[in-house]
Amino acid sequence: MTTTALRAGFRRGLIELRQSFTTIQDLWGYLFPTLIFLVVMILMKGSTIPGTTFSRGSMTLPSLIGASVGFNAMINTMQQLTLEREDGTLLRAKALPHGMSGYLVGKIVMISGMTLTGIVLLVVPGLFLFDGLEIDALTWVTLVWVLALGLVATLPIGAVLGSLFENPRTMGVVMLPVTALVAVSGIFYPIGELPSWVQGIAQVFPLYWLGLGMRSAFLPDAMAAVEIGGSWRAWETLGVLGAWAVAGLLLAPVLLRRMARRESGSSVAARREKALQRVPG
Structure with a gap:
């Protein structure tokens, strides 16, 4: 990857992120989940x-x-x-020198920015609405390293899935198991309340460890008693998220290069034709 491609991708990501703050649909995508989460947590306060x-x-x-x-x-x-494979954006990026590298850098910047925006929208009102949280210098240090490692661990997973599915309408195939994984990862209730085999499955994936890492940042140390092993398990969090990051960074480039090689004008046209056939006449 050249420095020019890196700079171009970074600028592209910032532009796309800024554009997301100016469209009603994207703004609603930021605000609606936050409102739902806040309402759910307020109902759980008692x-x-x-x-x-x-x-x-x-x-x-x-x-x-x-x-x-x-x-x-x-x-x-x-x-x-998946969306930009169908509309030909990936094919156009592939046609440029180091275009795919710049494209991927742009997506990393944009999606990281979107994720950070969602966190800010959740944290700022949450700190005022909920009691018992402990905020100090260690909180922010833990937040930064868990957030950074969590992004490195999960962005490549999304890239792998995106390289495997050509049709954006297959999102439901992935959404259902990911949503189920959220439900069993100790997000809404201590994972110790779940059967041991469910706990084992949850601990294989990054979502549980991201939740645990963030709890260790914001909750008093006494609350570690309700976690598995009665501790925050910082080293285990580092190890599991690190393992996913390494695996994803090794696998994602291979699958993305293979995906890019298969992109052609005829494949884009074929996907567009299939999409048009699904639209009622």
Whole structure:
């Protein structure tokens, strides 16, 4: 990748991110999930974590921050790749020198920016609405490293999925298992309340560790008692997210190069024809 391609991709990502702040559809995409999450957490404020007096709503806030990082990075990356394969954007990028490198850098910048925006929209009101959170210098240090490693671990997963699915209408095939994974990853209730085999499955994937890492940043140390092993398991979080990051960074470029080689004018035209056939006449 040349420096020129890197700069061009970075500028492209910033432009696309800025454009997302000027369209009603994208703004609604930022605000609507945040409003839903805040309402759910407010309804949970009166409930406490079993064995403690700590509000379930307060515990859910950092968990949702972590889940949002993983979910948005994976789903938005996949969605962008599948949509832009169909409309020919990827083919045009492929035709330019180092075009695919610049394209991917742009998507990383844009999706990372979108993810950070969603986190800010969730954190700022959440800090005022929910009690019991502990904010100090260590909070921000933990937030930064978990966020950065979480993005590196989950963005390549989205790229892998985007390289495997050509049709944007197959998003539901991925959304259902990812949503189910969120449900069993201790985001809305302590994972210790779930059967041990479900706990084992959840701990294989990044979403659980992102939620755990964010809880360790914002919750008092006493709340570690309700976690698996009675601790925040920082080293395990680092290890699992790091393993996913390494695996994704090794696999994603291979699949993306293969995807790019297969792109042609005829393949784009064929996908457009199929899309038009689905539109009622």
